[in-house]
Amino acid sequence: MKKGKNEEGSWTICQECQGRGKKSRGLSDKARRHYQMALDQFEKTKGEGIAPVRPKGHLHSCLNCSGSGLLHSASHPVVDKENYPHIAIIGGGIGGVALAVACLHRGIPFTLYERDNNFDARSQGYGLTLQQASKAIEGLGVFSLDERVISTRHVVHTTDGKVIGEWGIRKWMQSDVKTSSKRTNMHISRQSLRSALLEQLGGHDAVQWGHQLIDFAACEGEGVDLNFLVDGKIQPFKADLVVGADGIRSSVRRLLIGEDITPLRYLGCIVILGICPLSALKGLDSSLLDSATVFQTANGNERIYIMPYTSDSVMWQLSFPMPENEAKALSAQGPQALKEEACRRTQWHDPIPQILSTTLEAQISGYPVYDRELLKLELLEKGGQVTLIGDAAHPMSPFKGQGANQALLDALTLARGISRGCRAASQWRKAGVRESVLTEFESEMLERSASKVKDSAEAAQFLHSEIVLHEGDEPRGRCLKKKNV
Template sequence: MSSSAPAPGIAVIGAGIGGLTLAAALARLGIGCRVFERAEQPAEAGAGVQLAPNAVRLLRRLGLSDSLRRYGVRPLSRDLLRWDDGRTLARTELGEECEKRFGAPYVTVHRADLHRALRDLAGAVVRTGHRLTGLTEGPGAVELRFADGSEHRAELVVGADGIRSVVREHLAADAPVFSGRRIYRGLVPVERVPELAEPRVRVWLGPGRHCVCYPVSGGRLISFAATTGGTAHPGESWTAIGDQDEVAEAYRDWHPTVTRLLGAGGGIGCWALHDREPLARWSSDALTLLGDAAHPMLPFAAQGANQAIEDAFALAATLAMSRGDVPEALRRYQEQRIPRTQRLQQSARSTAIGSHLPDGPLQRARDAELARGSALDGLRWVYGHDALAAAARWTSERQQA
């Protein structure tokens, strides 16, 4: 499939960050698609998103530089802090250092701002109120069935429909597994916690939990996320209501800045953190996955949205270079993306363990290791990756083989 060839019928299930990035990346290559979203209205909920250089460089190629400057914040550093006294355990310089090393900055942004910018850019037909209930893959086409009784035929279906993906059910029989943790998220006006006005990503590490916060919306709001243990929460959406008293009690003995942040009001969301084992195969001849549908990641590596953006660019580029051979393009897409995303899934799991150590010998050894050097040195494989260049290189090597 090249940009000069007739556009095939591509259906994208899910109008989240990954699905809309794919629509925009395809449009940039002259390839059309239709996006189907289960929600009746475009999503505006959610809190903050950390966009690392590996995603920002791709979003810039879509023309989102102005939006990222207008709505985003470039934090000066990521500070790891002790839970009780707020002592700095490690500081990773972001700001100019990130741009210097990786050619793109680290940006924090409100999820709704990013979503709106992508939706405006995508240029695709987004059909809201279309909840996928089933599909049938046949010769040359996939039949999609929606809860409202409507149907749609497509040559290629991309499941960007999250951790509980309906599309994934046709490729794998696994189910999400509760991680034993819940996460509370919220947004607080910066004037309520003025000590957090300086633009930094702050992460307090403590026994069994952690709290992270950073500025969004041009610095007007502070986005926070705080984990706790517990049983699965019935709400799985971005808008599930959390119990403010419950999270306040969980962090009662933490540093005063944390308790002020969590008690500053403004509403709080809560959802259970689920995980899934990595898949050995994401695709069939006419179905594939991206983002959380393919590789749900616990949030401890802050790469979930970033990897969905990488997936979208890699898939769009591979399709454009496929010379019309969709099944071969999907095979190449998953071959280039699975090893990287599996490594990041495991990294997120490992970070969760290391971030939540009880005070004691292991915690002291961790703190000593954190203080030893710059974390950026070990993140080049994450932040320095260019998914578009990697897709071009991968396709060229396979075509020459």
Template sequence: MKESSWSVCKHCLGRGKVSRKLSKRQRQQFKEACLKYENEPAKGGAPERPKASVQTCEKCHGAGIIPHQKPPEGQENHFPRIAIVGMGMAGVALAVACLHRGIPFAIFERDKDAAERAQGYGLTLQQAGRAIKSFGIVKLNQGVISTRHLVHTPAGEVIGEWGARKWVEGQLSVDPKRSNIHIARQSLRKQLLAQLGDHPAIYWGHQLVSYQQEGAKGLKLTCLVAGEERQFEADLLVGADGIRSAVRTLLLGDQTHELRYLGCIVILGICPLAKLPETPLLDGTTVFQTANGVERIYVMPYDAETIMWQLSFPMLEEAAKSLSSQGPKALKAEALSRINWHYPIPEILQATEEKFISGYPVYDREALQGALSEKAQPVTLIGDAAHPMSPFKGQGANQALLDALALAQAIYTKYQYTPWQGADLRGELLDVVEQEMILRTDVKVKESAEAARVLHSADVFLGGDQPRRASALKACVHPNGKCADP
């Protein structure tokens, strides 16, 4: 399968799954239930037809798309024109998903090119790792699968271990679908951008400053380009422009669902393995974390030759903002002053060049619920613009990718055969997609916030060969099912 061009799989209509026929036994049981109801209607309600089970589409192997000679052209007669603001993970993923499904789109980014700003550090693909093929990515070029995860005390005592290698000697099976894939955010973004190629609707150096709804004509967007204003037209606007989203501010204002500080700061660093001593902890497929109940450091593969570390600890918000603004030199000094733990943690911090260090206070937001629907506009948000969360569950990028895929699939399914012109995009499309997004992501936001508390408290020492938050929740549950210290 080539990675160049794709189109929707007609066998499953882009869903990646197909319904199985009801079995002979299911049909017979339903028939008998109907006959019984006809003879004795007073006893119980009418029987419901059994639902057919689904299976992975054998034509596209669950991707919903198949290789094609060239991408389908944007079909404005079938689908609304999508304007995407932001070329981070969520925005580029949505553009790619639209491209493969023939949905016309334009994507706008204030940066002049892909290299102008750093796009974060490493990320861990979990649920989205299984969905990545739906974006036309057959293989992650620089992805690393971790096979061991360790939790230490500052002295180096192992208090938790899980992963494939723990079970090898016991001859227990390991499900490859549950593997975590570690990859540099910029590497994944680069692969997604490669799917777009030289698409004419990619607009670098375009900063959205306003938009207006013009009735049946759709939306008029105004972008600032090299100091001058330019106008663009669209039918649906998607804000994928991050935690401080301009689209969100234009739509909801600054005061709606303000950022919520989670009480801690994160310092990040990237270090080549070649600069570090050889040790099993730095074998390229091991993830480890160490904590003392206040500070916590997490080390994972960044690519085959590099690791990423993440140090976090409680700090007042103003102090965290101040430290972050002082730059990498101050951040590295702060990290070294706090961490004098087991080998090779001090060596990793010392060997990390300042230019590869950054830091930021950690925020999230409450769920949007009906805030977008109340505006009654064909404007929506995905990724961090909709639901920023702490990094401690590794869910931010995963949920952003799933947001993009869900929105593109919903547009394709809704309007493939039904004319969209004159349709209520807000009521019949966006309200449905947003409600599903909130149900999926709200629990992730809450779990990530809880992880921020657990990882910087005594609960981090609770044993068990599983992630720390799971251990903490098990330990605090009473026989009646209620948590002793919620």
């Protein structure tokens, strides 16, 4: 991602790659010959056995748009209400706003609904680490994030400060380079990323704030009827496609699938989070506070993870096992109780006690950690013109940093699927948006995110066990995968 301000103006999709960012090289002569031989053999056996599947050509980055799928434009594409479905996006968090942006770039009509009354109505979480989604951000027209922080070093300690693992570009290259794009992670606050995406939409007015979804139902003709509670009154709306991007406690998911089939699944631990400005730690000399280092410390039960939040602050995440009823009770007691519990459990090496004791209670929150059983395609298939993305579809623990990454990928993939599957000649109104777009999208989304959900749930266990104390210059838990190979 280029450093500097985003170019002013608008974006439209690259026609050479149709907004995908990649183009097919086509099949090689060898691959084509092998497929033809297999097909000939299948036909000789009069269809016995399994028919060969035609291989797909290798994809390469589109040179015309540098792989983003977008080109600079004097204005946004004209909204194509005639050919594209009108999408009701439920939820104005990262995933919902990203989907709206991707639709804007493709001329797909949408309305973005959020139950909060404004952008700052409640905390939208803390810091994010962008991994696979770094390229997706460019696919959303965000080519720079001014408030991002790049980390180039990751250190793991025991509670007395002994280093038991270290990796990152500064480990491998033994240099003080802080901004290389290789072997680095990009960190940004959730609200900063959300704000950058809203800028693509033209600002906060692009969101229908204060709209709480009450119910929805398929129309007798076509489309979906929705009812929202707005200023104490029920207001009806209509859409061709409804996308639930409303988080782990998704109303769309509850109305679509029900809460009993895939209930929240407690992962056995609580997380306490805080943000501490570096200015509050004056006089504390620590190489861990250089705004380019991520570090964690653990004892086999408690584990704290501290990362750059902005250029002048850090975010910490303390987690430990606790029975669900106790975790709920501690969370309900509020910031003071959470801070006291965190400080009591982390009288460890510097600068951990100083960071936690200095963090203001207003910057502390905590919650029990949940996910849900993986969705099966058949549960979504009954939804007709309704689907889910992000945490509404595949909630996961925060321990692999994948929630926002997957939501961004979901959003961009769905918008690209609508653009491709609902073209003028597609006759999607006759075939239905599910057959034209949703079945393929949901299959890809669930397959891609399944390993992330599984790995995140496993991390909730091994990060609070003796495994985390394994000595090695690699991410915690990798030794487990090596044993299973």
